[in-house]
Amino acid sequence: MAELSEKLKMARKAAGMRQEDAAESMGMLRVTLSSIESGKRRVSTDELVKFSKLYNVDPNSLLEFNCDKAAFYRRINAYYQFLSLEQKFSELLDDDKQEILDIIDLKLKKKRSEDNTDRT
Numbered sequence: 001m002a003e004l005s006e007k008l009k010m011a012r013k014a015a016g017m018r019q020e021d022a023a024e025s026m027g028m029l030r031v032t033l034s035s036i037e038s039g040k041r042r043v044s045t046d047e048l049v050k051f052s053k054l055y056n057v058d059p060n061s062l063l064e065f066n067c068d069k070a071a072f073y074r075r076i077n078a079y080y081q082f083l084s085l086e087q088k089f090s091e092l093l094d095d096d097k098q099e100i101l102d103i104i105d106l107k108l109k110k111k112r113s114e115d116n117t118d119r120t
Contacts, residue, residue: 005039007062007072011055012037014076025054056083 012022023033026047035041043051052059061075089097 003039004043004062005037006069008051009037010069010073011057011062011076014073014080015055022054026050
């Protein structure tokens, strides 16, 4: 099970940030961030919120106590994929967005139909 300190370190690495860069963005010394990531220093609520914004991670996932490292890393990667899709989607014209949503609806309908067929 990953501790908060380990999750913060994994989130920083998943965000592609060096300790120096993250510490500077947080307004703290690198040695302070190192102490946090090694579990030697506790994180305040305000710092937790800032970390979650900096790393684009849901603060609840950082606080989840029954989550192992692999599961947490998968959640971070899924979140980054979602952000990437959201960014690309936002750049489309409204008609193109609707076309994409229609395709998704068709694919989901097909999958549900296949799932129901498999059950029988």
